[in-house]
Amino acid sequence: MGRQPCCDKVGLKKGPWTSEEDKKLINFILTNGQCCWRAVPKLAGLLRCGKSCRLRWTNYLRPDLKRGLLSESEEQIVIDLHAALGNRWSKIAAHLPGRTDNEIKNHWNTHIKKKLKKMGIDPVTHKPISTSTDQEPPPPQLQQESVVPSHSEADQNKGNETFLESAIIEIKEEEKRIMSITSPFSSTDNSDSFCTDEVPLIEPHEILIPSGPSSSTSTSSFSSSSGMPEEMQFSSLEWPEYYNNISIWDDFNFWDLLCEDGDKILAVDPSLNQFSRLVFDHEPWKFGLL
DNA sequence: AAATCGAGCAACCGCAAGAGA
DNA sequence: CTCTCTTGCGGTTGCTCGATT
Incomplete structure (x- = not known):
């Protein structure tokens, strides 16, 4: 009998993911949610196997991931x-x-x-x-x-x-x-078990916005129980000038967090001292000031 | 400055379990 | 109950980059 391989390996890409592939995968999952991983690459237009997509999402793209070394x-x-x-x-x-x-x-x-x-x-x-073996464990x-x-x-x-x-x-x-x-x-009855792959559809109120070390005016945690927190809305003062000129997909490693809120996505840029926030429409992946 | 080495980490692989037909 | 498909898990590999020679 034998197991069918997870994917038809012919013509499929392997190795490191490009930002373009990441973009496609995030776009697809945030738009459609997680469904059959096997179908994801086809539907998302990726030349990857479903397993690779799942792994990429789970280990790297998931919005609720922490970054950096373990404390x-x-x-x-x-x-x-x-x-x-x-x-x-x-x-x-x-x-x-x-x-x-x-x-x-x-x-x-x-x-x-x-x-x-x-x-x-x-x-x-x-x-x-x-080295001694007579030590009582x-x-x-x-x-x-x-x-x-x-x-x-x-x-x-x-x-x-x-x-x-x-x-x-x-x-x-x-x-x-x-x-x-x-x-x-x-x-x-496995409702109490938690699986790391089951959390992509994170609710806005579940996201904690980390405070930057020099945070002064605009960093705090979500506390509202519904909808987009007011503090996540933009003021033009907070808008980093360079965001107006770059494509978010050129390199979105600067994302620290993002979450869906209706048809909006929130992202946080930890590279800035003050965790400036950007909010953009994820369809069709254009962003700007609200 | 170039070559080598090693650490760190993203990604792959194969197997097992779960779910559904 | 059996078979097939999908997902999850843990081990391993191999690439990248910084440190050292």
Whole structure:
């Protein structure tokens, strides 16, 4: 029998995505939402396989993604969850909003692994690396807590502990539930599980606008529960001059966040000190002052 | 200044699970 | 129940870029 490959590889493009491809994919998903990924490339006019589109969206284009390195506290959460769950990156990522499993996996392999080894901790077992074999290993959970290093963020970690406990308990319960399934009818309750691929249709009120370090007049979080926050509306003073001259698609890496609000899209430019905002019609991808 | 090396990360691959016909 | 299709996940690869020689 054999599985059908995810795509007909003949004539399909591979490798890094161009901004033009990104544009097409974002345009399609924001216009139509996520549907059958296999159909996306065809409908969006992309010479990619659906899997590649899904990955690109999930790991890079999704509007709610955080950028940059994981913070100390996030790193600590990853370490603790990894101690409890192992390499279940998607489960770990589910407890770190705005982070993807791929990102966490990469960060683990490039940063955390080294860090733990440097500290004399085996990144696989989370036990102290020791040459002696007669050392009695502590129970897994207690042990992983004991080897986790304390640092200047201890206070924050205290807060994380309860978070982690509940996260781990939640996952354990989910596992128990799965294990205890004896009838197919009991498997339908997965409403409490969170999947990183299920969040593209983010509501405006769910988006937090990060405050820039020197934010003064125009940075704060959404607090309104519906519609476009007033603060996201443009004043001509906030409009960066260069936006009038560039194509947003030439390089939209400057996007930090965007969200749909009716037929509008909000985007934030973190490269500017004051997180200037732009609002534009996403159909037909022209933007300007409102 | 050029060559080499290594770290970091985006993207790919193959397998497994889920869903529906 | 079986088969097929789609999606999700984790491991791995390979490219890019900065650091070092």
